[in-house]
Amino acid sequence: MAGQCSTFSKLLLPVLRKAWPITQSATGKSVEIRRQCFRTLSTKLHKQEVVSDINQIKIEESADVFAKLNEQIVNKSYGRLFAVVYIGTYQYKVTTEDILVIRDYWAPTAGDKIRLEKVLLVGSSDFTLIGRPLLPHDQVTVLATVIEKTHTHPIPIFKYRPRSNYMKLTFQKNELTYLRITDITINEKVNELGDTDGFKDRVF
Structure with missing residues (x-):
């Protein structure tokens, strides 16, 4: 994950430098970029969809099938x-x-x-x-x-x-x-x- 963020920063920083003006601090050496915008973009791009537990879904489906089957067995409604x-x-x-x-x-x-x-x-x-x-x-x-x-x-x-x-x-x-x-x-x-x-x- 750290390697992906580093690569993402290298690709995005040049774009941000062109899009927003660069301001120098009082010392004239440090460069400040609008970090808030950078954090917002990185959050949106790295946002992942939450996937539910597949095993839990299968267990619930199996329980539903067994319940219907046992209902037929108890009621003798399964036919011939x-x-x-x-x-x-x-x-x-x-x-x-x-x-x-x-x-x-x-x-x-x-x-x-x-x-x-x-x-x-x-x-x-x-x-x-x-x-x-x-x-x-x-x-x-x-x-x-x-x-x-x-x-x-x-x-x-x-x-x-x-x-x-x-x-x-x-x-x-x-x-x-x-x-x-x-x-x-x-x-x-x-x-x-x-x-x-x-x-x-x-x-x-």
Whole structure:
């Protein structure tokens, strides 16, 4: 800042000497310039705009967003929800009343009512909650009912070895499990500390 003021003085002093008359003191050696005018000009030129704290503005905006989101969660006014669940080695995007087909062996039997524990995200038309990688266990509930256990149509598998008399034809059926998504619910508010009871035996 001192270097800027020094440069500013060197540039402005010659202009002021031409604009206003120079008066000599009684000794004839010192030169006096109208310093008041110099101070006024330097004050105007060096005046800086005060910038508000950006972090504080972001905090206030985030608090406003969380307040609106929690209001929808409390009033259940978010409409129809969708979710992305993790079953086996696959991810499925589901919503209420969807029918989901799980290929290969899966333990639940027809008529079982289950809760899908691994929820990657849940959202509506206004917002989306994304887990890192999963949403908290108590945050979201996705319920489903096993409506059918069946198999695929027979898949022919033909094995042949050239230059030999080996030929083999077999058929394979893969298991299929049909799920109906019955309910998707957001249970807790966002960005608020919940009850810590029961966390001792939980695995994260």
